[in-house]
Amino acid sequence: MDAILIQLLNGLDKGAAYALIALGLTLAFGTLGIVNFAHGALFMLGAFCAVSFQKILTISKKVKDESITFFDAYKEKPYLEIWWGDTGTAIIDYAVPLSILMAIPVMLLIGFIMERGLIRHFYKRSHAEQILVTFGLAIIIQEVIRHFFGANPIPTPAPDVVSGSAAVGVFFGLNENLVYPWWRLIYLAFSLAIISAVFAFLKFTTFGMVVRAGMADRETVGLLGINIQKRFTIVFAIAALVAGLAGVMYAPILPPDYHMGMDFLVLSFVVVVVGGMGSLPGAVAAGFLLGILQSFASMTEVSSLFPGIDQIIIYLVAVIILLVRPRGLMGREGVFED
């Protein structure tokens, strides 16, 4: 029972990450008809917003370690700590959540530039060409990040208060030994909030209504004299923002490196397609479903029954769902089938 509860939490957490990335991807898919292979790179850029914000906060006064004469070794003390003492330390401690403030304008701007500069010229092009051009862009973004930050992962810890674990066992009245990291719970809550925000935005605003109409039938909406172009730019910027925020918040769980986007890219495509092309609820549902299944497949009880199942579960489930349900969980007919 305990093990199942914990694996369920793991699955929800994993699923939240998948769902969040898939959500942005589906927004671009469904509204703009763009297969964006650079979406993983946007996720990675978000994580690097956290990294660079942390770097900025920890710009340090370097005190040379005199015992080392062969090269310059420093003991670093951030200026913030020197100037503001404990307040400075506290600000640095909160680097990751604070970096959201930086990530929002940065990611919106990146999304805006990408759409205006590149993506919009590819609305009418074939999917293959979209894949090639966005894949090329993803590689370039990666290499630029690597140029500045190196290839090794960079530690971006969560604030001290939430770096420990919550006693979820006590909360659920189970084994008191059951704990779960605070940050992961926060990540889960954060993801749910973002997902709800995006849904609410699409559901309750006029803007969202037009976008949803555009997802259903782009041509007709265009004929109605609505400037769909401008709205597309905003939708793409929002998709970039969602990916970026997912990246920021994931940084303490997975120390960011320049390649992390590619690692998530394929998986998030599988999630989106399993959910059904162009369906936002589908993407979210598929994200959670695959996350949970992946967690359960890794349990020793399961993987000893089916060796290797934890390695392939996501793909296996994807195959089964796509064979049973022609358009994934909630896909509509005629979308991305040609």
Add this chain to the structure above:
Amino acid sequence: MKKNDQTPSLNRRGFIKTAGAAGVVASAPMIFMKGAYAAKDFRNDPKDSKTVTLGFNVPQSGPYADEGADELRAYKLAVKHLNGEGDGGMMKTMKPSMLKGNGILGKKVVFSTGDTQTKSDAARASAKRMIEKDGALMITGGSSSGVAIAVQGLCQEMGTIFMAGLTHSNDTTGKDKRRYGFRHFFNTEMSGAALGPVLEKEYGTDRTAYHLTADYTWGWSQEGSIKKYTEAMGWKTKAAVKTPVGAGDFSQFITPVLNSGADTLILNHYGKDMVNSLTQAVQFGLRDKQVNGKDFQIVVPLFSRLMAQGAGENIKGILGSTNWNWALKDEGSQAFVKSFGAEYGQPPSMAAHTCYVQTLLYANACEMAGTFYPPEVIKALEGFKFDGMGNGATEYRAEDHQCFKDVLVVRGNQNPSSQFDLLEVVQEVPRAQVEYKPELLGGDLGPYEV
């Protein structure tokens, strides 16, 4: 080039009629048609050339790119020193040494580089390019055992000496050992032998271990070795769970540890996997736990300083083993760190160290043999005993081409004095303690002449 496919191969490929090859190739340009009969004729013989080319095959892209970049720095430094430029580094401390600082056998050393991408296919392709196109006499490098074994096999085929870089699996000088392949780096068996007694001293004999193991050959090799030595001293192994390589999120593997009754977690991961699993294990509060009345402990059998940076605070106090550390105080290490630091403004990693040493050892073996002819160079390396290279008295064992030397047990530094001061040396485990019989790991070296 193609002549090599004919003459020297006759003894092992006697059944193959090589005449056909000649006909097909006759039309190809740039073929050296030498009337080669002498036994000492070999691929990429520099002959009268004023230079000799070495091939540096390192990961320049992918997860190990930073490690590869550091290896490349070390190689370039070694080339400088061999050619008599710079301060000479470990050339001055190496004993015995026939290196004169005038290149190798009087020929200036030049090099070509290649990107392994940490993939066997790409690594073999770039090694082949260096051998076939650039005329490399020796290939060296690598940051993964799979790649090292693949390139080593190729080099045996091509009759080109391979001086392995960072490769830690037993198989490199065990099951998959080759006559043309040499490894200076240590292996999982030695890690186990070195770590075992330290673990016993620090954590006692009554422990229950839980292994998380990267699901590929190196991981299995590491798990096997640690199990062997911990179980011998009385530890129990609760479970050994395989994790997919590059899993990213290890939560589903870490949570079962919490209530398993184990009090020690062994992470048989390297690189990014290690950084992620360690970071997440700490997040799950494993290090704050008390189990069976003992503090919960995490052990990372193979530590690399470059990679440890990624785990930040989380490595503090964690035990592991390493091949070499820049903070060592012996003469050779000091000379190397000084020269590397002056050149690049940072200390060398253990990967850089092993690559630098390998290059010098190859050059010295050529000097000892008085020729570049690989079989003679191999014989000079086999059983070669040396000192002053940072690991104390070392021997290249003839039976399996594995270097035997002291192994370092290290601990994540609690209070680092600088940004490079991440690992503190707990113990320099003497060579005698980590030595094993060559038969233990099996394998067959193969012939001198190919």
Add this chain to the structure above:
Amino acid sequence: MMKNLIKSNTVIMLIFAAVVLTAPIWTAPIGANYPDLLQKFAIFGIFAVGYNILFGLTGYLSFGHAAFLGIGSYTAVWSFKLLTMNVVPAIILAVIVAGIFALLIGFLSLRRSGIYFSILTLAFAQMAYSLAYSVLTPITNGETGLQLEQQDPRVIDSMFGVVVKDGLPSTNLFGTLMSGYSGFYVAAAILIVAFYISLKIFRSPFGMKLLAIKSNQTRMKYTGFNTRPYLLTAFVISGMYAGLAGGLLASIDPLAGAERMQWTASGEVVLMTIMGGVGTLIGPLLGAVIIKYLENIFSALNKSELTEIFNYMPEWLQTIVVNVTNPFVGEGWHLTLGALFMLIVIFLPGGVMEGVDKIKGLFGFGKKKSTIEGEAK
């Protein structure tokens, strides 16, 4: 008159064969004239030409073709281990086994179209990769890759009394070693045959039907035409091409690793095809050559070599050029790759072949469409 002559298959094949077989000469100025790279050109050329039969003709974008290449490689190495070091059975078996897998995977995947099809193929290939890397290690030797061993049975060889004294035996084609230039010529000969078959398919009624499916599958179905057998045939053929390429890879270099099946490897052939020009006959081959060239030559350049290359310039210009180009070579070769992808798609949507067409247009011939191009755009 002239046009008909150029259009005839024989002339095309003669030109093609001449160009391929003289590759060691004309690649010399760009530094690609060494056996390993030439072999890779030919082998990945086969892979891409075969992939184009599916993607170029039917428009079905498979993201899992590397699995067939990997399966071909494993089959070939097992043939060397169990049967004989001769490459003929190895390659034939590689093609057959890859074909069987293609039939199974194709049968299931082709029940869906569009991106659903792509993800199905991707999922199958990723499963193959993950299993080969871990659980199937007894068959695949995992990360290390499947290798030859001296004590392998090699039943057929030992029947003929061939004994390997020490070291590993070498792959051969009835005595001709497969390493070095002879390996390239064998691969080149197979490439020529493979290209000929692809040319025939492109210009056959079968090819026309595939093209019709590509342009409007629904209409084809309304006319009572069952498209799936045709699609499946194309899928299996291209899977067999991939198996052939895999078998050849293993024949020239007897080692098979799981990473050959990873999605990045499948993606590579997609990129090769799109970059060269989807649906053109020769484009995918060009794409394969360009990507392999970048991977092997650009990644090996470093600052000192750049300085040498630009030696003819005045010193100040040389310094500038070297500093500007340096980030794009060596460890930065990925940057070049990414930039190239983008530039080609933005300026030459039809891939390199469109560029070729445009140049031809400038000189006034080939008014309608390039000669050796399938009419598949």
